[in-house]
Amino acid sequence: MTEAGLLTEIDHVAIAVHDLDAAIAWYGDAFGASVDHREVVDRDGVEEALLKVADSYVQLLTPTREDSPVAKYLAAKGEGLHHVGYRVADCAAALDTAKAAGIRAIDTAPRPGSRGTTVAFLHPKSAFGTLIELVEE
Ligand code: CO
Numbered sequence: 001m002t003e004a005g006l007l008t009e010i011d012h013v014a015i016a017v018h019d020l021d022a023a024i025a026w027y028g029d030a031f032g033a034s035v036d037h038r039e040v041v042d043r044d045g046v047e048e049a050l051l052k053v054a055d056s057y058v059q060l061l062t063p064t065r066e067d068s069p070v071a072k073y074l075a076a077k078g079e080g081l082h083h084v085g086y087r088v089a090d091c092a093a094a095l096d097t098a099k100a101a102g103i104r105a106i107d108t109a110p111r112p113g114s115r116g117t118t119v120a121f122l123h124p125k126s127a128f129g130t131l132i133e134l135v136e137e
Contacts, residue, residue: 006094011085011117011135012050012057016070018079020062024049027058039114046070048114059085083121083131091136095120098134103127110136 017023027033036057037050045068050057061082063071073082088094091110099105106121113119113135122132 006088006097007086008089009087010056011087011133011137012059013084014048014059014061014082014133016061016073016077016079016082018062018074020047020049020060023060023062024051027051027060033058037115040064041114043112044068044070050115083133085119085133085135088134088136091118091120091134094134094136098122110134 015023024035033051033053035049036052038048040047042064045063045065046061047064048062049060051060061070063074065071070082095105095107095110104123104126106123107119110118110120113133115137118136120134122134124131
């Protein structure tokens with residue numbers, strides 16, 4: 001581990017949108033960005049598109065069903081920044097460290113994310129209003 005601690009990179013910045021294709025087209029028109037990976041994550045009720053930015057991604061997220069947390073987020077807050085994914089070497093170890101520091105976790109144990117990653121979410125109420133995802137590639 002480096003002096004920077006457990007977080008090794010920004011893995012992705014996730015933005016909730018109503019229309020995934022429109023958002024992808026917007027990023028293409030505005031920045032020449034293109035989709036590196038697109039996936040429906042059934043368990044979370046979302047479809048995501050990842051646009052590569054250096055070694056990180058912008059993750060455009062849209063709900064695939066009404067009871068998806070992202071659908072609830074869009075209904076309550078509208079489109080915008082949804083969460084930040086921090087890359088870690090070991091998701092279980094990072095989650096344990098966070099829990100030991102008294103941080104409220106949404107996931108009690110690491111679980112599968114998109115792209116074959118292992119992830120765990122920390123609650124925004126104990127993280128300065130930011131939903132945090134720990135991402136192990
Ligand atoms: Co994410």
